[in-house]
Amino acid sequence: MATRTTAGTAASMTAADEAAASAAVVAGRGDGRFAGFVRVSIALQTAGIFFQAVTAGTALTSEVGSTLHDLGSKGMYAMSMLYLLAAILAWRPGGGPGRPALFATGFLLLGTLQVVMGVNHVMAVHLPLGVLMFGLSLLDLGRVVLQRMRPTAEAAA
Numbered sequence: 617m618a619t620r621t622t623a624g625t626a627a628s629m630t631a632a633d634e635a636a637a638s639a640a641v642v643a644g645r646g647d648g649r650f651a652g653f654v655r656v657s658i659a660l661q662t663a664g665i666f667f668q669a670v671t672a673g674t675a676l677t678s679e680v681g682s683t684l685h686d687l688g689s690k691g692m693y694a695m696s697m698l699y700l701l702a703a704i705l706a707w708r709p710g711g712g713p714g715r716p717a718l719f720a721t722g723f724l725l726l727g728t729l730q731v732v733m734g735v736n737h738v739m740a741v742h743l744p745l746g747v748l749m750f751g752l753s754l755l756d757l758g759r760v761v762l763q764r765m766r767p768t769a770e771a772a773a
Contacts, residue, residue: 650706657702664692703736
């Protein structure tokens with residue numbers, strides 16, 4: 617039994633297939649070359665922010681804690697730049713959606729503000745911003761992990 621489709625129906629199915637493929641690439645499914653890089657960079661960024669939270673308390677009480685917090689800030693900032701690089705590579709040459717690149721840009725901007733507030737000892741902004749960044753990074757990591765675990769449309773069919 618043959619079925620006929622109109623050109624408009626075929627085009628809309630193609631666009632939906634492309635959108636699903638783009639989401640699959642970023643979520644770690646499909647053939648995205650940089651999907652694993654995005655996942656690892658988000659995990660490293662989240663771990664860097666968590667390290668900052670741990671060393672924040674010790675920075676107030678000891679010189680060693682202050683040094684660790686200072687070194688951690690540089691590492692966290694580097695992880696945010698790595699996440700931006702991974703998101704851009706997954707987007708442009710990888711063919712994935714651009715939304716993760718926007719998320720990564722936001723994290724880098726928040727990280728810049730966080731560093732400036734920390735250097736200037738504006739703790740009324742520095743501490744809540746750190747909590748916000750950790751929460752957002754954890755949510756972004758959860759989004760990627762959950763998307764990877766969610767079955768694809770092909771597997772459900």
